[in-house]
Amino acid sequence: MRLDAIDLRILDAIQRDGRITKLALAEKAGLSPTPCWMRLRKLERAGIISGYHARLSLRRVAPVASLGVEITLANHRQADFDRFERVVRDIREIVCCWSVGGGVDYILKVVAADIDAYQRLIDALLDRELGIARYFTYIVTKTVKEDPVVPVSVLVADGA
Known part of the structure; x- marks a missing residue:
């Protein structure tokens, strides 16, 4: 599946907040809620989004x-x-x-x-x-950095 800039914004937003509302996600993606939700489901069905988790301290x-x-x-x-x-x-x-x-x-x-x-x-x-x-x-004596957010847009070859 080829990802475009909208897909990358969706992926970035849900990595940062897995409990983001549909409306807030649509705003971050630059779409109306229904098309944004459809893209999210497409990313899930493609296996790009493999789950949602809470980060514990x-x-x-x-x-x-x-x-x-x-x-x-x-x-x-x-x-x-x-x-x-x-x-x-x-x-x-x-x-x-x-x-x-x-x-x-x-x-x-x-x-x-x-x-x-x-x-x-x-x-x-x-x-x-x-x-x-x-x-x-x-x-491990000190955690300097442990960021669960993967910089997908940096990793995509053309930056979409």
């Missing part, structure tokens, strides 16, 4: 440890990757997992109640014998 909910983890597997057969990824998908504390090129195989973003809870999670992963050759943990 975790530290206001409970103490939390945020960690980055580099994982390198011992073997690099497809079955090894598939098994590791299947297990990771089911662990709620692993909130993000990227398969990456370079010196490691995966980078994880983990949230845990504390460092002890994180270590129990890692120990459980190691006990499952998933073929983890080594892992490196990075404790």
Whole structure:
């Protein structure tokens, strides 16, 4: 699906406020409400909008440890990757997992109640014998930037 400037304004607006009213969204997009709503539904049906979520301030909910983890597997057969990824998908504390090129195989973003809870999670992963050759943990001491808004208009090749 080719996105135009109106689509990009809609995407920008709903990323910033997923609860925006139909009327306010139409104003930001520069359309009347009905055509704007139709475009929004088209973006949803195309899978460009995959869901709506609330952004939580975790530290206001409970103490939390945020960690980055580099994982390198011992073997690099497809079955090894598939098994590791299947297990990771089911662990709620692993909130993000990227398969990456370079010196490691995966980078994880983990949230845990504390460092002890994180270590129990890692120990459980190691006990499952998933073929983890080594892992490196990075404790987040301060979040400098974590913006859920993706600059779609910058990423679109012609800027629409």
